[in-house]
Amino acid sequence: MMQMKPIWKKHFPAVPFSGILAVTGFAARDGIAAPTSTDWPGYGGNQSEQHFSPLAQITHDNAYRLKLAWHHDFDTNRGQEGIPIVVNGVMYASSNWSRVFALDAGTGRLLWSYDPRVPGDTAWRGCCDTVNRGVAYWHGMIYVGTFDGRLVALDAGTGREVWSVNTIPPDSNLGKARAYSVDSAPRIAHGNVIIGNGGAELGARGFVSAFDGMTGKLKWRFFTVPNVDNEADHAVSDPVLHDMAWPTWSPTEAWRVSGGGGTVWDSILYDPVTDLVYIGVGNGSPWNYRLRSDGKGDNLFLGSIVAVQPDTGEYVWHFQETPRDQWDYTSTQTITTAELPVEGQIRHVILHAPKNGFFYMIDARTGQFLSGQNYVFVNWATGLDPRTGRPLFAPDALYTLTGRNTKMYPGALGAHNFPPMAYSPLIHLAYIPAQQVPETYHADRVWSWNRKGWNLGLDGVQPADIADMKGWTIAWDPVMQQERFRIDHTGPWNGGMLVTGGNVLFQGLSDGTFHAYDALNGQDLFSFPAQSGIIAAPMTYSIDGIQYVAIEVGWGGTYPLYFGGPYKHLTTTGNRSRLLVFALEGNDRLPDQAPHDWSPVRPPARFDAAAAQRGAADYATYCIGCHGHDVMSGGVLPDLRWSGALSDDGGFYNVVGRGALTAFGMDEFGSVLSRERIEDIRQFIIQQANRSWQQTTHGN
Ligand SMILES: O=C(O)c1cc(C(=O)O)c2c(n1)C(=O)C(=O)c1cc(C(=O)O)[nH]c1-2
Numbered sequence: 001m002m003q004m005k006p007i008w009k010k011h012f013p014a015v016p017f018s019g020i021l022a023v024t025g026f027a028a029r030d031g032i033a034a035p036t037s038t039d040w041p042g043y044g045g046n047q048s049e050q051h052f053s054p055l056a057q058i059t060h061d062n063a064y065r066l067k068l069a070w071h072h073d074f075d076t077n078r079g080q081e082g083i084p085i086v087v088n089g090v091m092y093a094s095s096n097w098s099r100v101f102a103l104d105a106g107t108g109r110l111l112w113s114y115d116p117r118v119p120g121d122t123a124w125r126g127c128c129d130t131v132n133r134g135v136a137y138w139h140g141m142i143y144v145g146t147f148d149g150r151l152v153a154l155d156a157g158t159g160r161e162v163w164s165v166n167t168i169p170p171d172s173n174l175g176k177a178r179a180y181s182v183d184s185a186p187r188i189a190h191g192n193v194i195i196g197n198g199g200a201e202l203g204a205r206g207f208v209s210a211f212d213g214m215t216g217k218l219k220w221r222f223f224t225v226p227n228v229d230n231e232a233d234h235a236v237s238d239p240v241l242h243d244m245a246w247p248t249w250s251p252t253e254a255w256r257v258s259g260g261g262g263t264v265w266d267s268i269l270y271d272p273v274t275d276l277v278y279i280g281v282g283n284g285s286p287w288n289y290r291l292r293s294d295g296k297g298d299n300l301f302l303g304s305i306v307a308v309q310p311d312t313g314e315y316v317w318h319f320q321e322t323p324r325d326q327w328d329y330t331s332t333q334t335i336t337t338a339e340l341p342v343e344g345q346i347r348h349v350i351l352h353a354p355k356n357g358f359f360y361m362i363d364a365r366t367g368q369f370l371s372g373q374n375y376v377f378v379n380w381a382t383g384l385d386p387r388t389g390r391p392l393f394a395p396d397a398l399y400t401l402t403g404r405n406t407k408m409y410p411g412a413l414g415a416h417n418f419p420p421m422a423y424s425p426l427i428h429l430a431y432i433p434a435q436q437v438p439e440t441y442h443a444d445r446v447w448s449w450n451r452k453g454w455n456l457g458l459d460g461v462q463p464a465d466i467a468d469m470k471g472w473t474i475a476w477d478p479v480m481q482q483e484r485f486r487i488d489h490t491g492p493w494n495g496g497m498l499v500t501g502g503n504v505l506f507q508g509l510s511d512g513t514f515h516a517y518d519a520l521n522g523q524d525l526f527s528f529p530a531q532s533g534i535i536a537a538p539m540t541y542s543i544d545g546i547q548y549v550a551i552e553v554g555w556g557g558t559y560p561l562y563f564g565g566p567y568k569h570l571t572t573t574g575n576r577s578r579l580l581v582f583a584l585e586g587n588d589r590l591p592d593q594a595p596h597d598w599s600p601v602r603p604p605a606r607f608d609a610a611a612a613q614r615g616a617a618d619y620a621t622y623c624i625g626c627h628g629h630d631v632m633s634g635g636v637l638p639d640l641r642w643s644g645a646l647s648d649d650g651g652f653y654n655v656v657g658r659g660a661l662t663a664f665g666m667d668e669f670g671s672v673l674s675r676e677r678i679e680d681i682r683q684f685i686i687q688q689a690n691r692s693w694q695q696t697t698h699g700n
């Protein structure tokens with residue numbers, strides 16, 4: 001093997017490492033021990049959310065020996081995006097539908113489980129599966145955000161509910177759509193539990209709330225986009241929205257209805273060094289910038305990182321990465337801090353690789369742009385203004401203004417989505433689970449509003465050919481703003497990263513394998529067949545001197561749901577959602593894999609082509625987000641082409657119109673679509689099923 005020189009030695013003789021063991025924010029309650037450095041006390045590991053652990057028992061020399069120590073089957077086969085936490089030997093893992101499991105982290109023995117009983121008819125509110133990314137620990141309590149918008153505090157010892165609040169207030173200032181869902185991990189700052197929400201694809205006005213960790217009392221709320229009438233929300237964001245954000249919006253119809261977007265649906269970081277909370281703000285709602293804001297203004301705080309005070313939520317600074325958003329370029333991706341040299345001085349900086357394809361280094365105290373460079377091919381901007389970091393738009397990028405359908409790199413799933421990036425304070429590299437998923441955007445000319453449906457203001461978003469879809473892990477040098485090496489994957493939508501003191505990089509892939517790589521050069525050290533695609537990120541901890549690495553397995557999230565069948569990598573099987581835990585010793589094994597999938601069955605032979613054409617439009621608004629392009633399942637939810645309900649209009653209406661399968665997450669649409677329109681959707685699905693049937697051998 002070629003030995004690589006440690007890259008960092010070139011410009012780092014002796015750099016003080018940031019917050020590796022910093023666990024001070026997780027203070028102990030009487031009689032309850034504080035987490036230790038062998039734990040994984042929060043979503044991002046340490047308080048810099050570097051997805052780094054100093055544990056070094058597993059190294060590039062021995063990682064090939066990794067074994068399965070134990071596994072835990074989840075009670076759902078939907079997508080898994082959670083990163084478990086470990087505190088004092090107990091693992092707290094969350095799963096789809098916001099369920100929580102406490103397990104003995106050494107053996108996998110189930111200690112308790114908690115089901116918030118999220119009503120199945122709330123599933124439509126989420127763009128991207130009923131996933132959950134994790135829980136928070138503080139003072140002997142576990143906090144989980146539930147898909148239907150609650151924040152729940154559990155007793156860490158028993159799983160008993162201590163308090164529960166609705167994080168989505170009934171206020172009238174949230175827009176008409178109110179498609180709120182919560183899937184991100186709560187974060188803790190000064191004893192406050194901070195949580196955002198998602199929903200901008202369907203219609204939502206973004207905000208972040210802070211609740212007292214002990215009592216659940218609301219401490220503050222910060223809205224990320226202005227009140228539509230520039231009136232007071234009686235929230236801490238009032239002054240900055242009134243003075244700074246409002247002038248960057250045009251008071252047109254579309255955002256008044258849909259809420260404007262700016263949802264904080266994933267990353268939030270409390271930084272003990274600056275004593276600030278950074279929130280990653282999402283895309284505009286509707287996506288169509290011309291319809292949303294008359295094509296005017298930067299639309300603050302869309303596509304920004306905003307820094308606020310932990311106790312009050314008061315605005316401190318913002319840095320907007322994507323002004324004039326019309327591509328779903330969220331800034332919700334991993335917010336990480338590090339100590340790095342800038343012009344000869346060590347600075348405390350934020351590292352950020354948002355969807356838009358640029359890697360940013362920002363001063364954490366002031367929000368000042370320090371440097372930035374595209375980490376993948378992009379065609380929406382030709383670069384960044386070197387002084388301000390503002391993107392230089394490519395002429396074709398503003399497609400809602402030009403009216404020309406445009407294929408954009410990145411597309412709406414971004415060059416980097418929710419799977420966390422990691423940063424090694426030993427090697428000084430960031431590891432980005434990056435991808436190329438181009439899409440062609442077709443702008444609508446007229447705004448129309450659909451309750452319970454997607455509200456993009458677009459005629460459609462067309463994914464590129466599968467050959468154009470790529471996935472890599474990019475090792476990025478943030479100081480030089482350049483790539484050091486990359487690991488090629490079979491396709492996009494791979495899991496997030498973990499890097500350790502043993503200089504090992506762990507990642508699960510969309511092709512259903514789990515890997516350990518050498519963090520210095522990307523060499524593949526270990527591969528495990530996990531039986532299902534992986535989108536979550538691993539974490540590590542140590543008990544009784546043994547280092548474990550855990551990963552949640554379960555194909556899902558938006559890519560397989562929305563893009564559908566042609567983009568599925570594991571063609572042989574449906575999902576098996578589980579938690580896998582590895583160590584250097586272990587003798588657990590997975591049960592043999594019996595292939596299971598949705599087999600084609602002969603669809604009804606006749607359909608009405610004109611009805612099918614009408615149904616296609618409603619399918620794209622109401623169904624596509626879960627059931628996929630061209631009605632092909634991406635391997636998570638049932639493939640409607642082969643559904644028994646297709647053969648009978650009454651049975652189909654019972655499911656789609658009346659909600660016969662509500663308990664499974666299939667809501668009723670009879671309240672928003674007439675029986676005729678639902679029948680048109682059935683005709684469209686039958687048409688698609690016949691097309692597929694013809695294309696298989698069955699057609700002969
Ligand atoms: O705008 C939003 O409110 C919002 C929310 C979410 C979410 O809550 O998961 C996602 C997105 N946007 C999004 O753009 C996106 O690509 C995405 C992927 C996923 C996922 O879990 O697979 N969620 C989301």
Ligand SMILES: [Ca+2]
Pocket residue numbers: 200201282283328330
């Ligand atoms: Ca979005």
